Amino acid sequence: MFKILKYSFFDLMRSRWSYVYFIFYLLIGFVLLFLNNDTSKAVITLMNIIVVLTPLIGTIFGVMYYYNSREFTELLLAQPLKRSTIFLGQYIGVALSLSLSLVLGLGIPFLAYGIFESSAIFDFVSLLLVGAFLTFIFVALAFNIALSNENKIKGFGYAILMWLFLAVIYDGLFLISLILFQEYPLDQFSLFATIFNPIDLSRILILLKLDISALLGYTGAVFQKFFGTNFGALLSSAILILWVSLPTLRIVSKSKKKDF
Amino acid sequence: MITIEKLHKKFGKVQVLKELDLEIKSGGIFAVLGPNGSGKTTLIKSILGMVIPNQGTIKINETDVLKKHGYRNNINYLPQIANFPSNLTVLELLQMIKDIRKKTANDDFLIEKFGLAPFLKQKLGNLSGGTRQKVNLVLTFMFDSELIILDEPTTGLDPISLISLKDIINAEKDKGKTILITSHIMSFVEEISDEIVFLLDGKIHFKGSIQTLKLKTKETNLEHAIANLLRSQNV
Numbered sequence: 001m002f003k004i005l006k007y008s009f010f011d012l013m014r015s016r017w018s019y020v021y022f023i024f025y026l027l028i029g030f031v032l033l034f035l036n037n038d039t040s041k042a043v044i045t046l047m048n049i050i051v052v053l054t055p056l057i058g059t060i061f062g063v064m065y066y067y068n069s070r071e072f073t074e075l076l077l078a079q080p081l082k083r084s085t086i087f088l089g090q091y092i093g094v095a096l097s098l099s100l101s102l103v104l105g106l107g108i109p110f111l112a113y114g115i116f117e118s119s120a121i122f123d124f125v126s127l128l129l130v131g132a133f134l135t136f137i138f139v140a141l142a143f144n145i146a147l148s149n150e151n152k153i154k155g156f157g158y159a160i161l162m163w164l165f166l167a168v169i170y171d172g173l174f175l176i177s178l179i180l181f182q183e184y185p186l187d188q189f190s191l192f193a194t195i196f197n198p199i200d201l202s203r204i205l206i207l208l209k210l211d212i213s214a215l216l217g218y219t220g221a222v223f224q225k226f227f228g229t230n231f232g233a234l235l236s237s238a239i240l241i242l243w244v245s246l247p248t249l250r251i252v253s254k255s256k257k258k259d260f
Numbered sequence: 261m262i263t264i265e266k267l268h269k270k271f272g273k274v275q276v277l278k279e280l281d282l283e284i285k286s287g288g289i290f291a292v293l294g295p296n297g298s299g300k301t302t303l304i305k306s307i308l309g310m311v312i313p314n315q316g317t318i319k320i321n322e323t324d325v326l327k328k329h330g331y332r333n334n335i336n337y338l339p340q341i342a343n344f345p346s347n348l349t350v351l352e353l354l355q356m357i358k359d360i361r362k363k364t365a366n367d368d369f370l371i372e373k374f375g376l377a378p379f380l381k382q383k384l385g386n387l388s389g390g391t392r393q394k395v396n397l398v399l400t401f402m403f404d405s406e407l408i409i410l411d412e413p414t415t416g417l418d419p420i421s422l423i424s425l426k427d428i429i430n431a432e433k434d435k436g437k438t439i440l441i442t443s444h445i446m447s448f449v450e451e452i453s454d455e456i457v458f459l460l461d462g463k464i465h466f467k468g469s470i471q472t473l474k475l476k477t478k479e480t481n482l483e484h485a486i487a488n489l490l491r492s493q494n495v
Contacts, residue, residue, distance in 0.1 A: 007348065007356050014347040071343030075399070077310045079360050080333035259271070260310040 004089025025105025039120035062142025140247035267316035294459035342396035346385025
């Protein structure tokens with residue numbers, strides 16, 4: 001598997017888009033840190049970008065890579081390799097190269113700013129960690145969609161819809177239901193609704209790290225009480241890991257049954 | 261060498277292979293012929309494990325190969341369309357496949373034969389279609405395997421490379437290899453193959469030498485013999 005991973009990774013690291021993605025984060029990082037001079041505000045702005053952008057880029061890259069490397073995948077399938085090896089190698093190759101663009105792109109400006117001396121180091125690390133998680137989650141979801149759809153246009157459409165749903169529509173439905181049922185106690189409900197969407201979960205995790213949960217009012221207090229504890233932190237990490245591992249398992253089982 | 265029994269494959273509602281039985285003995289060049297959509301590629305891909313049959317067994321050298329992967333180390337396959345990761349160079353791709361196969365490769369000889377030396381450091385995305393097909397051929401023939409499967413090997417090749425290809429195929433045959441070829445170019449098939457396997461609607465309708473086919477259909481030309489075979493199946 002490491003061989004496939006290695007070559008997918010190198011193939012992507014040399015593509016123009018990886019550089020564009022890397023330079024984008026580099027610029028954003030420098031601009032926000034050096035023009036703003038307030039790390040905590042910079043982290044919030046970055047969070048808003050990461051929480052929406054990494055899923056989008058992960059989705060698009062995942063789908064594109066799968067469809068573009070179809071013939072190459074066929075070449076690999078004719079080699080003495082297990083199917084799971086091929087697809088896991090490609091998946092991890094894509095997700096890893098995207099995560100690296102993110103970590104390096106933001107890491108360099110932060111290092112230049114002197115992050116090790118600032119107290120924001122933990123906020124920053126959790127930001128990168130969440131970004132990497134989101135990348136792995138959405139590349140896996142994108143691979144799932146691409147594996148299930150022969151038709152490129154359909155696959156691309158479904159993938160974008162999936163992103164739109166989790167990044168935008170889910171929150172809309174969430175808000176509407178909060179307004180509709182405002183007579184009832186909703187803290188439990190909002191807690192659960194947050195857990196089932198990796199984007200929301202990531203956002204909440206970072207917001208709580210930043211100690212601005214007071215801004216969230218009563219629900220914020222409930223969230224702080226839940227996610228702020230060790231149990232909450234463990235549970236939310238476990239859920240993020242589930243969000244990565246379930247789609248990954250489906251990649252393996254789906255790829256075993258597929259005809260090429 | 262290859263024994264296929266009662267192979268079934270359906271794509272959705274379309275039954276591509278129906279109770280297909282086929283036995284191919286070791287050594288020689290076998291051409292798999294048939295009209296478009298007759299199941300040639302599906303048959304080949306089933307042998308390679310790329311298509312998963314609904315029913316039936318495929319044995320290579322007496323061992324069941326369905327859902328296994330190790331046996332492919334002894335098969336060289338040339339796919340119909342050559343498309344590689346565009347950001348790798350030719351050399352890196354060769355290196356990668358050698359890395360995966362862990363078999364001794366005689367790629368230097370083939371690189372020289374197809375005149376690929378000037379392209380080795382170039383990215384695969386920048387190569388022309390014909391050059392890519394040559395890279396594809398090098399990848400296919402660089403290992404020493406008992407079974408060689410070629411899906412439309414002549415696509416995009418210039419006359420000189422075509423002659424080289426025929427030389428290589430004949431050289432492999434002389435080494436006692438089993439070679440399966442699909443092609444629509446009858447002159448190529450007639451020139452090169454020992455036996456033909458004629459597929460129609462997912463079943464084998466004829467298997468034997470070109471000479472037998474000509475005698476059977478009372479035609480002197482392979483193209484006409486095949487057309488005759490098709491007509492007689494329709495009546």
